[in-house]
Amino acid sequence: MTELRHYPGKPLRLRLRQWLENTGWYTILILFGLVTVVPFLWTALMSVRPNSANVFRPNQPPQLIPYPGLIGWGEGQREAREAGFYAAPAGSPFGWWRDFTPVIEPQLAGTSLEPYTFAATTANYYRVWTDVNLPRYFVNSFIVALSVVTIQLVTSSLAAYPLAKMQFQGRDVLFYLILATLVFPDQLTLIPTFIMSVNLFGFADTLHGLIIPFGANAFGIFLLRQTYQSIPNELIEAARIDGASEFGIWWRILLPLIRPGLATLAIFSFVGSWNSFLWPLLMIRTESMYTLPVGLAFLEGAFTGNLRTVAAGVMVATVPIIIVFLVFQRQFIRGLSGAVKG
């Protein structure tokens, strides 16, 4: 209460109201934050459970609090558990596995927390990482997304330049042709593109079959044309008078200037390609060519009934992307909202 008197300008009543209001806002923020985060946490919780997938058991308290149990990586988890090892001497036959349960369990015994705890393990992660070729799916997804982004950036930034800044016959016709194709849903072209890719180009079951059909992006051209239009014509004219070639103008002057537009397109098409599911599902048959979403979707088939392993796979697939997003969040959010606003 004494602290409030430091601000004689504001009556106590107003400050109290302000405090109540802020509390209300934070309640909403936190509640919705929980709605967003809890499903992820739930998956994380499942992915470290050692035995049954159920946190909630009939007539028993829920096991919500993990403590380190069987932790490690490599072969020999069973041996480590049987020996109850928690600090094996150097050269122990159990690889990197240590069972901390015998240390921690007695400490918890008898406390009121005990019924809510369980021994967490990294075994599910080890299993999903080795039994299913997740690292390979990662690499595949990365190769595909990176290639799609690179090719789209080149083709779109090249094509958008004359459409925005050059005078030539047929310009409007071509631009409206591109604009018109934006009206049709991808689903319309899905079947013919599939048939051509499989029967004509032999793209079935190849990674380039996931890249080449997305070599140009009508929306990207539209987006970059707008970015080019914001560059003053005088700049280009001056460069032409100085004797710069069109290609030189594009490469040295314009590309650095449209960098924000390029970043938007890059993020937009990277996220799109990384998350795309239907096309790789149709094109890829061989397991070693799966992209991450396809591999994930088939995890449930690979580990029937073993939801803990599936949950570990989901974590491995989502957490890296979330970290990348957190690092580049400003660019991401500006990029994605910039792209939809056009």
Add this chain to the structure above:
Amino acid sequence: MRGKRRRQLRQHIMAYGFMVPAFSFLTIFLFIPLIVAVYLSFTRYNLLTPPEWVGLTNYERLFADPLFWRGLRNSFLYLIATPIIITLSIALAIVVNRNLRGVYLFRTVYYIPAVTSVVAVGMIFEFVFAEPGGLINGVLLATGLIQQPINFLTHPDSTLISVMLVTIWRGIGFYMIIFLAALQSVPEELYEAAAIDGANRWQQHLYITVPGIRPSIIFVAIISSISALKVFEEIWVMTDGTGGLLDSALTLMFYLYRQGFVNLELGYAAAIAAVFSVITLVFSILNLRYLERNND
């Protein structure tokens, strides 16, 4: 005179040269497929034997096909998600637009679902919806609020709604950012003036915020409607590729997938795609007009 014409010619060659790469890709993977798509819808085709012209047979069969009507109904039912997403994301945008400490953190967290793949989100919600040990059923059963687990994904009546909840959950953060950008462009003075005139907070939002972000509302309404009509991946993942018990969550896009790529009736699937395109065309043209207006 001749110099000028030569320069013009050079400009033309340069201009078309710049566009060759993009237009090669677009021609092969967009323009030609668009035409072929229409042609295929009048044929019978299974990838192995050449397409056989059957006239309007596919369309006749389509309109007599109960599963097509089921898909159409479910796709339109899915549009219910749109007003819910819009309302929730505007409300959330208003909250995160306030000058509160740490509000950036919340914005970032809300956006996480938008960068997570639909497949992963679908699987996460399979764990949340699982019965009896899933998150929701587990909590409700343990607290005694329900006696029998809720069949989120295992009952024909609830599958579509459960999947819709996931779409809403994943969409809110994404659309919130669009609305946030719009809110920040509404002039602050308008609120001050309204406050002086005695408008309360609720009235201020109703008479200033909503009209102020109207273009964004229209835009989001259009794009979220299109993506609601197109919904496929969530359904595939959460029904394990089956379309739900008794085809209860079969959407138009899912039916297209099944006919085209499971049954290999590619001509018939092309007819579904054509009908589907006509439906989304209305929304797309509205969208395009919006984009163009923004452009001017």
